Amino acid sequence: MAACEIVDLIGSTPLLDLTDLVEPGSARLYAKCEFMNPGLSLKDRIAIHILDTAEAQGQLTKGDTIVCASSGNTGCSFAMLGRIRGYRVTIVVPESCSQEKQIHIKSLGAKVIVADKDEYMSCGRDYARENNFFDVDQYNNSRNPDTYYKTLGPEIWRDTDGQITHFVTTGSTFGCISGVGRFLKEQNTKIRITLAEPECSNIYEHYYGKDVEKQDSKQSVKRTSSIEGSGKSSPTQCLDLSVIDEVRKVSDWDAVAMCHLVVKTKGLLVGGSSGLNLFAAKQVADSLGKENIVVTILCDSGVKYLSKLYNPIFLAEHDLPSL
Ligand SMILES: Cc1ncc(COP(=O)(O)O)c(C=O)c1O
Structure with a gap:
């Protein structure tokens, strides 16, 4: 009998080939299907x-x-x-x-x-x-990045036969990027790690050493995002900046448009942070030759946001792309 328990359904998620979203002749693009966990997220x-x-x-x-x-x-x-x-x-x-x-x-x-x-x-x-x-104190709990170091990082390494060249994902506690990033860098120091962020987040400024307070007073930086589970106003204790090679900002518009593109081309409902991840990962993949392998995360299911990202009224009210 091959039956299992609910907790056995956690992890070992499939790696989905999304290379056809990338410009022809560019890098291959893959995504871990974290929405397939029993709680529908990573x-x-x-x-x-x-x-x-x-x-x-x-x-x-x-x-x-x-x-x-x-x-x-x-x-x-x-x-x-x-x-x-x-x-x-x-x-x-x-x-x-x-x-x-x-x-x-x-x-x-x-x-x-x-x-x-x-x-x-x-x-x-x-x-x-x-x-x-x-x-639980997930923002400062070292067991959070530890989890990804022990599970998701090794899975990505195995799923790509150790050929991954770039890893792209967003952060909120930053446990995922810090744990996966640390594991991958230990396997191959050449693997590049990109943190993708919504525009309202401050980690970009923190990473590149810009003065957040001055920035905020000079320009009207958007302070909120419709993308849940993504971005922070300041670093958490889980954030390990030493494994990050680049930070990219993605607008809510681009993240949501990517969610809608995935619905239309793949028949898959993903959450907003997955759209944000895919937009940034596609940018990275488009800029690379086909010998490269870019991996990102589909963090949760779009059914968690039916009333927002897939609701014409919410989209219109928040100046987001229509379905
Ligand atoms: C939907 C979603 N995507 C991405 C993340 C980011 O993961 P982490 O907290 O490990 O940075 C979260 C975290 O809350 C999330 O809920």
């Missing part, structure tokens, strides 16, 4: 690793409460695992978190607290501390 990987480690170290016992500040996906993953392993779960999300993700979390029996977008991380931390609950 975050299942860190949730099970953090939970397993906490249980092994006696930090959690059945019936305890887990608190997690999350743009939504890590919340979905912990809500799922809370059901499976018998924990209470409270997720603190920013107002921008889609209704789909909030309903996903609540349907799994977890509590959702909605906080201001600039305060939800500290709000989660305070809530956990005041109540003596287990705080």
Whole structure:
């Protein structure tokens, strides 16, 4: 019998060939299908690793409460695992978190607290501390990048037979890019790592040493993005800048247009950060010869954003491309 358990469905996602999105004669382009995890995003990987480690170290016992500040996906993953392993779960999300993700979390029996977008991380931390609950603290938890170092990085290396030349992905906690980047660089120092960012994020300025405050006062930098799970106003403790070779900014317009192109040409609904990743990865691939292999991440499913990125009313209200 080849049957398995729900947690066995986490990771080992397929690598999808998207080379036909790239200019003919350029690099090959592949994407890891993280939307195929049971919680429909890459975050299942860190949730099970953090939970397993906490249980092994006696930090959690059945019936305890887990608190997690999350743009939504890590919340979905912990809500799922809370059901499976018998924990209470409270997720603190920013107002921008889609209704789909909030309903996903609540349907799994977890509590959702909605906080201001600039305060939800500290709000989660305070809530956990005041109540003596287990705080996931995914933005500063070294087990987050560790997860990708141990799972996604090796999978990408194996899936490409060690031939990957470029890795492109966005960041929010920056666990994924830092863990995958570290693993890949250890295999081959020539592999180039690109962080793709929405325009409102500040890591570009941080990386290239520009003065964020002066920038903001001089030009009207867009301070919010419709792309969830992507970008930060300042680095997190999980961010390892030493593995990053380049930072690229992508507009919401280009990210969403790419999501729509994927729907039309592949019949696949992906989330906004996947569109952002693909736009930047295609730019990188278009600039390279065909001996190169570019890999990116399809971070989550588009069904988490049906009311936003695939809703004509939302698109029109936010000056985004129509479907
Ligand atoms: C949809 C989505 N894409 C990308 C990311 C970025 O992953 P990381 O937090 O590892 O930087 C996140 C994280 O919240 C996410 O939810």
